[in-house]
Amino acid sequence: MKYIVIFLSIFISTSLMAADNTDQQLALEYATLTKMEDMVNTSLKETEQMLKNAPESEREKIHKILENSIGWNAIKSQLIELIVNLYTKEELTAYISFIKTPAGRSFNDKNTEFAKRYSAFLSENTQRAFKECCSQKK
16 A cells, blocks of 8 residues: 555656646747747837936946846746746647647737837837926926
8 A cells, every 4th residue: 555655646746747847848839939038028128228318337237137137038937937827738739739820920920010019119108208207397
């Protein structure tokens, strides 16, 4: 009986670890195919654009702070974990299959372009709001 319990414990824990690894792999494939790294980098650049009037001596420091807090390497594991916790394996598998089709690639490319354009006008609107807010005399 003792050996059965040990065997079942090992079998169950190995199965759970394999499932977790599969989830992580699917999430990483999803992130790669949906070009999340590009979107994160675009978002980072747009955020830095808002600070273009900062003194030159401060820009590198600001870049490093942003890179370490919202850059791809800083948030990749959080994004993968978010994907794993938000989507089911079935959903990820279905989307990955779709994105590999011509229509799926086209849709994804347009989503990437949408995100870039959205980020650009959001940045412009934010800069305009800051300018309006900060230029008002008290």
